[in-house]
Amino acid sequence: MQSPICAMLGIEFPLLAFSHCRDVVVAVSKAGGMGVFGAASLPAERLEEELAWIDEHIGGRPYGVDLIVPNSFAGKGDGPAGPAQVPDAHRKFTAGLLEQHGVDAAGLSEAMAGRQSFGDNMHADGAAKLLEVAFRHPIALIANALGVPPQLMLDLGKRHGVPVAALVGTRDHALTQVRAGVDILVVAGGEAGGHCGEVATMVLVPEVAAAVEAVGATTPILAAGGIVTGRQMAAAMAMGAHGAWTGSVWLTTAEAETNPIVKEKMLAASSRDTVRSKSRTGKPSRQLRSPWTDAWEVEGAPKPLPMPLQSLVSEPALRKIDKLSEGGHEGAKALATYWVGQGVGLMNEAMGAGQVVQEFKEDWIAACERLNGFIGE
């Protein structure tokens, strides 16, 4: 496809697949798109293992790595955030919520203490270690999922000839990123799964494209937010994007390690079954609605802690819920949730990741033909 994204990344079809699952990364890259491995919560040694596995299986196809280094934390050097900073109210609320659903809340505090690496990764030192690992591998893209990438990431990208991508949810942030020197903008609408802003993809993509053009920049744009089909990808590209960045659609693929209970819920969900809430990470992120997410929205629920502390509250509990739900525990099955965008309403069939890429291509072409058909003779 004639897109600057294809030229820049050495791929055939400008469809990028964000996934925490290495098998998805490999399958998408092999099918002509590009897998981007989400490394945010991994310790450096684990990232090394995962990337080595990818190198071994991907047959030389390009792939990327995605980190979360929030600008407001990176390099502040005020020491990693830890369990000691989690108030009792949050511990009690979480334990109470689990117990209401028949889930034993014992051991949550210990699990919280074991979650240090995510908080560490959010700081300059932790992020630097991950970057060092990533650049030891033949990555074709490095992405930062939150805010302006730290200078170290931009410098390493330049030095290794690896494009740096950054996620933005507003026009102004996009311009800040362009000025900072990022190579690719991932423009994510509020319908996206995970961290997201409030402006919808349909508005944000043309708004950012116009703003980038107005400052004389040529930074290519990957549209994100709600995109789970080729027709939506084509729509975004008609509005000024040069490709698509996707996440949710891979969660229900055969390769994905998504909790099978959550997979089932996602395949059954409509576009209304998500909520944008701070309750998982401390920043607004879109998730599948469940009694877990509902409880945090009720008046009187504790206010989510700032990132990265809220993850120390939510992740150990949600891990426990995942484990029990897979074993058939009814309360845990009800509570189980994961990040997903509104596009979940269009995800109705489980298939392999390579097949998803193929369907995107066919649907893209069909959408283009549909549009041409309106002009007629």
Next chain:
Amino acid sequence: MQSPICAMLGIEFPLLAFSHCRDVVVAVSKAGGMGVFGAASLPAERLEEELAWIDEHIGGRPYGVDLIVPNSFAGKGDGPAGPAQVPDAHRKFTAGLLEQHGVDAAGLSEAMAGRQSFGDNMHADGAAKLLEVAFRHPIALIANALGVPPQLMLDLGKRHGVPVAALVGTRDHALTQVRAGVDILVVAGGEAGGHCGEVATMVLVPEVAAAVEAVGATTPILAAGGIVTGRQMAAAMAMGAHGAWTGSVWLTTAEAETNPIVKEKMLAASSRDTVRSKSRTGKPSRQLRSPWTDAWEVEGAPKPLPMPLQSLVSEPALRKIDKLSEGGHEGAKALATYWVGQGVGLMNEAMGAGQVVQEFKEDWIAACERLNGFIGE
């Protein structure tokens, strides 16, 4: 253009323009799109005058009429909602908010009493009067902006050979409308100005298109929500829509009677400067943010009343604010607001309504060419 919408409505370009301003309706229809006159808050005699004026000036081009007849009110016959049902807390809050901004709050209660017609129109009797007026004129479309159209509207449409359109914000509502026998679905994403749901246009349009197809229906779809340019219209049509329904983009045209202060604010606004709130009508509607809308979102503000009572609270105050702001009153200028979608971020230049239609056409073609350009040779 080869769209079922063009065939059904007898127009050249499937761009529908919702406006409370008859000049906009005429200009859009004359330029090849179709103006739809928003009659919601008018008494029947005023609607008669407006439509007579349109008939005189539109040169035989097709136009439509849009009413708001919420299904949950229509025909209930429990008497019109009136000022007596507005609690003191709401009156005091509104008066206090105005006074904080140096706006004299005297006369609000009297103005409230004069706002009876909107409440009346929401009931079966009031709506029937408006329908009677509308069908006396050569309308080419009748639309209901909220919920399933009352049976009377569907019957009159059929009898007069006038297609009936209905606005939907969810897949399930769309299917309900199809079963009820509407001729055109207006599928409105949460980025829309005015009443709107939560699902974004990028997701809702393909979701509804797929659902309609799955039940074997062929009801054409107008995409709405955030669409203020031809490239967005093309995007929606690539995803399964057959045209676009627009509102916000006409508010800043030369013909529109929008408060000039609000026009200026809209032209300067970014896509982040709107809020979805119940504070204007009692149902969630998207508006330009101002200290007025902010005040209703603060903890401790009175909960908006159910429709149509909240309009009795908000409209007299906002009318007063509009009038004073046009006279240069600084407090009123700050408070002034109106319904608008996130697309306001792409509305940066005032122009005539006919020129907007022309720009839509050119931008549509350019978007189609952009998409084809990705395929290359």
